[in-house]
Amino acid sequence: MLSSRHLLGLYGVPKKDIELILDTAKTFREIIERPIKKVPTLQGKTVVNLFFESSTRTRISFELAEKRLSADVLNFSASTSSLTKGETLKDTVRNIEAMKIDMVVIRHSAAGSPHYLTQLIDANVINAGDGSHEHPTQALLDMYTIREKMGKIEGLNVCIVGDISHSRVAMSNIFGLLTMGANVAVCGPKTMIPKDLEKLGVTCFTNIDDAIKFADVLNILRIQLERGAASNFPSLREYHRLYGITKERLMKHKKDILIMHPGPINRGVELSSDVADGSNSVILEQVTNGVAVRMAVLYLIGTRTEEN
Amino acid sequence: MKVLIKNAFLVDPQVNLNTQSDLLIEDGKISKIDTSIKDKVDEVFDFKNLVIVPGLADVHVHLREPGREDEETVQTGIAAGMNGGFTALCCMPNTEPAIDCAEVVTFVKDRAANSLVDVYPIGAVTKKREGKELALLGEMYEAGVVGFSDDGDPVSTSKIMKYALEYSSMFDLPIIEHCEDKSLTENGVMNESVNSTKFGLPPHPSLAEVIIALRDIAILKYTGGKLHLAHISAKETVDVLRQAKKDGLNITGEITPHHFSLTDEAVASYDTNTKVNPPLRTEEDVDALISALKDGTIDIIASDHAPHSIEEKEWEYIYAPFGMIGLETSVGLTLTKLYHNKILSLDEIIFKMSINPRKIFKLRDAIIKPDSLANLTILDLDKEWIVDKFSFKSKSINTPFHGWKLKGKSVGVINNSKFFFEDNLIDLI
Numbered sequence: 001m002l003s004s005r006h007l008l009g010l011y012g013v014p015k016k017d018i019e020l021i022l023d024t025a026k027t028f029r030e031i032i033e034r035p036i037k038k039v040p041t042l043q044g045k046t047v048v049n050l051f052f053e054s055s056t057r058t059r060i061s062f063e064l065a066e067k068r069l070s071a072d073v074l075n076f077s078a079s080t081s082s083l084t085k086g087e088t089l090k091d092t093v094r095n096i097e098a099m100k101i102d103m104v105v106i107r108h109s110a111a112g113s114p115h116y117l118t119q120l121i122d123a124n125v126i127n128a129g130d131g132s133h134e135h136p137t138q139a140l141l142d143m144y145t146i147r148e149k150m151g152k153i154e155g156l157n158v159c160i161v162g163d164i165s166h167s168r169v170a171m172s173n174i175f176g177l178l179t180m181g182a183n184v185a186v187c188g189p190k191t192m193i194p195k196d197l198e199k200l201g202v203t204c205f206t207n208i209d210d211a212i213k214f215a216d217v218l219n220i221l222r223i224q225l226e227r228g229a230a231s232n233f234p235s236l237r238e239y240h241r242l243y244g245i246t247k248e249r250l251m252k253h254k255k256d257i258l259i260m261h262p263g264p265i266n267r268g269v270e271l272s273s274d275v276a277d278g279s280n281s282v283i284l285e286q287v288t289n290g291v292a293v294r295m296a297v298l299y300l301i302g303t304r305t306e307e308n
Numbered sequence: 309m310k311v312l313i314k315n316a317f318l319v320d321p322q323v324n325l326n327t328q329s330d331l332l333i334e335d336g337k338i339s340k341i342d343t344s345i346k347d348k349v350d351e352v353f354d355f356k357n358l359v360i361v362p363g364l365a366d367v368h369v370h371l372r373e374p375g376r377e378d379e380e381t382v383q384t385g386i387a388a389g390m391n392g393g394f395t396a397l398c399c400m401p402n403t404e405p406a407i408d409c410a411e412v413v414t415f416v417k418d419r420a421a422n423s424l425v426d427v428y429p430i431g432a433v434t435k436k437r438e439g440k441e442l443a444l445l446g447e448m449y450e451a452g453v454v455g456f457s458d459d460g461d462p463v464s465t466s467k468i469m470k471y472a473l474e475y476s477s478m479f480d481l482p483i484i485e486h487c488e489d490k491s492l493t494e495n496g497v498m499n500e501s502v503n504s505t506k507f508g509l510p511p512h513p514s515l516a517e518v519i520i521a522l523r524d525i526a527i528l529k530y531t532g533g534k535l536h537l538a539h540i541s542a543k544e545t546v547d548v549l550r551q552a553k554k555d556g557l558n559i560t561g562e563i564t565p566h567h568f569s570l571t572d573e574a575v576a577s578y579d580t581n582t583k584v585n586p587p588l589r590t591e592e593d594v595d596a597l598i599s600a601l602k603d604g605t606i607d608i609i610a611s612d613h614a615p616h617s618i619e620e621k622e623w624e625y626i627y628a629p630f631g632m633i634g635l636e637t638s639v640g641l642t643l644t645k646l647y648h649n650k651i652l653s654l655d656e657i658i659f660k661m662s663i664n665p666r667k668i669f670k671l672r673d674a675i676i677k678p679d680s681l682a683n684l685t686i687l688d689l690d691k692e693w694i695v696d697k698f699s700f701k702s703k704s705i706n707t708p709f710h711g712w713k714l715k716g717k718s719v720g721v722i723n724n725s726k727f728f729f730e731d732n733l734i735d736l737i
Binding site for chain 2: 011088089090108110111112113115116130131132133134165168171194195196197199200
C-alpha cells in the first residue's frame, strides 16, 4: 500500500512506493493492449480533473486512465470556470467537493496548489503539474519507460537537458530518480539551472557533449517557445546550436543512448527530427506508458484503505 | 494617584540599574525607587519574579489606517502593541492614501491621541510612494514624523535616494530603506536557495537586498545624512553594514524576530503566513544575523508587523500578499530565541528594543529613575506560553507562529499615566 493518500510530488516518496506504482503499471500496461481495455476497479468513484492551466496531453491521458478504470469522470477547466468571476480556489474546490467526489486531479500554475487543496477538502489529490514545482506522474512514466527499456534504474546515468529552472518535469524526475538510485545530471545554459541544484546530489553540465558522454539516458525537455527569447536565453537559434540534440552530435560518441522527451516536441530546437524519430527514441512509448502509470496511481490511491 | 510596585526586579542599563526594589509611581511619574517603600498609596502590586525594563519601542509596524481599516487600525495596533509589551510604535506610510503630507501625519497622530502607546508616524520619501518626486518632507517633519521611508518598496532610483538623504539631513531624520532590487526579485516569493528549487517557487534572491544596500551606502558616503536599513535578512547585507559602520558612516540597521526565528524551510508547508518580504532565508543567514546582533552591527529588533485579512492570505502561495503580524510575538520570540539561548543578555535586549530605537528615531526617552515619566514594560522572563493567534488584540491573525511554545512574555506596560495589566487599562491620575 502507498504511504500517502495523495500524490503531491515525488520528493520524499519512498522507494517501495515508486516500485509499487511501477509494478502495478506493468499489469495495466498489459491490460491496455487487450481488445477490451476496461476494468471495473474504480466503479462508483468520481474523479474530477481540475485543470487551471491549459493542457491537452496530460488531461487526455488522465481521462483515459480514469475511464479505463470505470470511474465517473468530470472535467473542469479554467476557461469554463468561475475563476474569471473572482472565485477563490478555496471556494471553487469546496463547491465541487460538495457534489460528493472522491478524487481530484489538479493542474495549476501556482506551485503548492495541490498541497493547499489537501487542507481544504477530504478527497484524494493527485498533482498533474503545479507551477515549476512537480509533475509526479510524468516522472513516474519516464521511470517506467527507463526500467522497461534498460531493465533497471539503479546505477544508470540519466541526464535531463533544457530549462531546468522552470521545469516541474525535471524536478520530479530528479527526486524520483535519486530515490531509485540513478546517477542524475542536468544540462543546459547556466541561466536555466536553478541555484544550489548540486546540493540535491545532481551533477550540472553546461556543455552538451559532456552530458552525452555521461548519459545512458537523455531526457530532453521542451524549450517553451511561448516564453520567447527575451528571458534567460538569447535565441532559439543559439539554443539549438549549443544544446540541440542532433544525430550528428550523438554519432560523435558512438554509443546507444535512450532518447526521451515529455512532449510536445519543438522539432529543430531541442531535438532534430532524425533523433526524435530515430531508433533510440521512445517518445511515443512514453505516451502509452503514461496511461498505464496513471491507471496505477489512480488505482492505488482510489482503493487505498486507511489503517486505524 | 499613588501606585506602589513591590519586589520587582528593575533593569535599566542607562542608569546601571539591576536590582530588586520597590517602585513608587505618582500620577504617572516615577517618584521613588527603594528597597522598601512604606508610603501610604492607593494601590499596591506585588511584582515578585517580574522584571521591569524601560518601555519597549517597535520602530517598524504597519497600522493600515487610513485605507485598510479591515486589517488594522491605529487603535487595534495600539492594543496589539500594549499586549505585546510596547509603549512606542513607529508606523510605516504605505497606507491609502500614503502618509506623504502633514494632513495624513496629523490624522494618524490624532487617531492615537491620549493612548498609552506613543505612535510616531514615518513619512513617505516620495509623493504617493510612487518613487517619482520627493514628498513634502519638511512639512511632515514639522508635523512630527520621525523618519522617511517608501517601505514596501525600495527608494526607486539613485537620484531620488541622493535627494532624499540630502534633504532629510536638514532635519536630522533617517531615511529608512527597504532594500530590494526589483529587477532581480520580479515575481519572486521566497528566498532563492535549494529550497526554492525544491518547492518550485519563484526565487527572491538575497542578492537583491545587498545590491540596494551597497547603492545606498555609496550615496550616503557622497551626500551625508542618516540611513537606516530596515528588516535586514541576508548575511551579505550584514557584512556591508558592518563595513559601512567601520568606515564611520551614519548608518544603522534592524532585523525582525521572524528572520532570526525561521528559515526558508518553513515555506515547505506552503503556508502563506510564511510569505514575507524580505523572505525567510537560510540557516547561514540566521547565524549571520545573530552574530551581527551580538557584535552591535544590528542596532534594533523591530517586528515589521504587517496585518493582512484572511481573505487576502487564503490564496495560492504565489498570489497571497507578503507580510506577517509580529507585535504580539516579538518579545516572546526574542526572549525565547536570544535571551534563553544565552545569545543576548537582558541589558542587550533592552538596547535593541528600547534604548537604540528611541535614540536613532529620537523618540521620547524611557528611563527608570525618579522624576521621569513612568514608561515601562513588565516582563515575565520565565513564563511559558503557547501562541494563540485568536487571543491577539491585532485585527489580523496572519502569523506562522500559532501554536508555538515560547518562554518569556510581556505582562504589562505603563506609559502616559496609564497602566495596562491583566487585560485592564488603569488610569494612574
